[in-house]
Amino acid sequence: MVTITNLVLTSILAGLGLGSALPPKIGATNIGHGNGRATLNQVPRPNYRFNGARQVYRTYLKYGVPAPDDLVRAVAHTDALNAAAVKRDTGSAAATPIDPRFDIAYVTPVTIGTPPQTLQLDLDTGSSDLWVFSSHTPASQVRGQQIYSPDKSTTSKLLDGHTWSIRYGDGSGSRGNVYTDNFAIGGIMVETQAVETAEEVSSSFTTEDNIDGLVGLGFSTLNTVSPEGQLTFFDNAKPKLDAPVFTADLKYMKEGTYDFGFIDESKYTGEITYVPVDTDPGYWTFTSSGYGVGSGTFSSSPITGIADTGTSLVYLPTAIVTAYYRQVEGATNSRSYGGYVFPCNSTLPPFVFGIGEAKFTIPPSYMSYAAVTDGSPTCFGGLQSSSGIGINIWGDVALKAAFVVFNGEEPPTIGWANK
């Protein structure tokens, strides 16, 4: 509501070329004295950043004098500095193991749509599709999952003619249509996030009632939406984040966190060691500097692999895996159980891996992943061979032994710190 007093004041200030110096709303506590007089209390504009060059520039404008080029450049330079100084968004969200007995995957609460619909999604740096169980998923394929109903959101829009289809390393998969809608994690809101609604999910997702879908945090080049690929939540959120990063602080059989836009120094010890990331074909691919088994000698040999929060275990070259299980009494590579197993009461050595000069230790407890079946005396190893996959994968068993920074600057890097 604009009062006559406000108009008069605004026109005076405009005449002085200071119109935009007005705060968006003159004093929230205007006082009308009822006798044609009023008191207007100025309020500070929270994010206003002084720009002296701009004040000088306005004076040139006011008197109709062309501003010199270096003054124009100074205005732009100061604006850029001010823009960089404005603190932008940061957020934190829980990463909770879907099963209290072992860390097969972690879920994080997200909100989608208006009014917000809350789902528990698996944040996955090893893929780049944000897909959810939805009102379009056949009822026979939904077993307790929370679903997203675009029809109940006033801000959903169908991305007409767009479809998606994804297949994961374990053969599971899903496919469907695409909407855009408001999407938030830890208070970081993206207004037009591509949300891929499942028309079909594979049986392993149907039986996993604690996962309502995935948030791909790989590079957007991996997104499967056709005919136009869509951006990940991180790529959409990056411009509004205080820093173009997200961090993973996953934990052994308990709740950890994903942070967006900042690095929480209370979550790690010592220094963060950053190494380069190869974004081709779209994973967070980096090279470890080597490995060690227990207190044995450290073998300095490059191991290129991906940091994958969506994979439970660690998958490395067979030579490394056999060197590890050679130190485990009764360990065998079991065809029937599909990997390296050992008696659950065996003593396991820790597994050490290098990032640059830094060393990270995966404790024995993480390396004994789970009994092959409930109550069995045989345990499945947290370290398995990558020979059948074709790519080395540093999954949750390794990630939860560290504080990991996914740095989305150009060029991207990945940082590892002990905790």
Ligand SMILES: Cc1noc(C)c1CN(C)Cc1cc2n(n1)CCN(c1cc(N)ncn1)C2
């Ligand atoms: C397997 C598995 N992993 O976590 C869970 C949960 C399961 C089993 N669960 C019953 C079903 C399932 C299968 C997958 N997921 N969930 C999560 C995404 N998957 C990935 C992601 C990725 N980056 N790389 C490989 N697969 C495969």
